[in-house]
Amino acid sequence: MSSTARLNLPFIAASQAQKEVTHNEALARLDALAHLVILDRDLSAPPAASEGDSYLVATGGSGDWAGRDGQIASYTDGAWAFYPPVLGMLAYVADEGTLAVYTASGWKEYGALLSEVATVSRSPSGAESRIGTVEEELTGLSGASVDTSIVIPNRAIVFGVSTRTTTAITGATSYDCGISGETSKFGGSLGIAAGSTNAGVIGPQAFYSDTAVRLTANGGSFTGGAVKVVLHYFLPVVPQE
Structure with a gap:
């Protein structure tokens, strides 16, 4: 087994040379995914970004995000790194001021924890029940x-x-x-x-x-x-x- 089961953090192999490369890669991935902050989840093209910025790639990813729909894009060392979400992952969606959890049926909002007007349930057609x-x-x-x-x-x-x-x-x-x-x-x-x-x-x-x-x-x-x-x-x- 060369990496962890959930977050795919790389293991250092026995007698491996340049262990710092593997170790730093694991730290970078952990830094992006632990206490995850998604700046925006409605973009399909990569925006101008600063070190450590993370986004959720929307449908129709283009440019450097092509083929990465639904993945977490994190800007690290001047380039985009991509991570698939895992079951139970919790994210703060900054531009919406809400929490979201990744479930078997995709991201579900838990905005009641943060918002003055919170959606507590939603139907497949977009009908909502909100508490204000x-x-x-x-x-x-x-x-x-x-x-x-x-x-x-x-x-x-x-x-x-x-x-x-x-x-x-x-x-x-x-x-x-x-x-x-x-x-x-x-x-x-x-x-x-x-x-x-x-x-x-x-x-x-x-x-x-x-x-x-x-x-x-x-x-x-x-x-x-x-x-x-x-x-x-x-x-x-x-x-x-």
């Missing part, structure tokens, strides 16, 4: 009410909206968290002191248009303070083909 935990900090509160720039997406099923007062609110004696027309939907008379929190859970409710969350001042208008607002929802994505 999306936040925004509203600072310098001013006026009778303030709306978030983040929105509950159209067709989302909302479980709740949570809040934390991150900087003490001034001008108001409390505040409500809701939406236009239902200003205390996710909580009423909430605390203005820094550190005050509220888990504004509701019975799961579908929304049929993009909807901002509104903070409404009680006992006077906002003159200062900051509140972190977090949306908690499920979002279905229709089949793509």
Whole structure:
């Protein structure tokens, strides 16, 4: 046996001359594949690369990547080295901000570990189930009410909206968290002191248009303070083909 079973790391043979060549080749391969970071998995032609950059070759590999579809391309010593993925390999896909695991049926995403909006399952036709935990900090509160720039997406099923007062609110004696027309939907008379929190859970409710969350001042208008607002929802994505 001249190499390891999984990663194909070369062994040093008995009485081998120039053992450092074999040893360095094994280290280079291990450096590329351990704690794998894939910069992009949608490219079929090799990009300009820096030492240590790794990509997953997309279908239709061309140039130096010709015939390497589905392999990991790592730029080492000024040239591309190619490695086939192995079962159970875990990779961070940098441009997508997601984790992927190599399975018997190809790469599967495990973005729920990293993303604000994560795909937790996908059908062969591209339909998806996504879970969202999306936040925004509203600072310098001013006026009778303030709306978030983040929105509950159209067709989302909302479980709740949570809040934390991150900087003490001034001008108001409390505040409500809701939406236009239902200003205390996710909580009423909430605390203005820094550190005050509220888990504004509701019975799961579908929304049929993009909807901002509104903070409404009680006992006077906002003159200062900051509140972190977090949306908690499920979002279905229709089949793509």
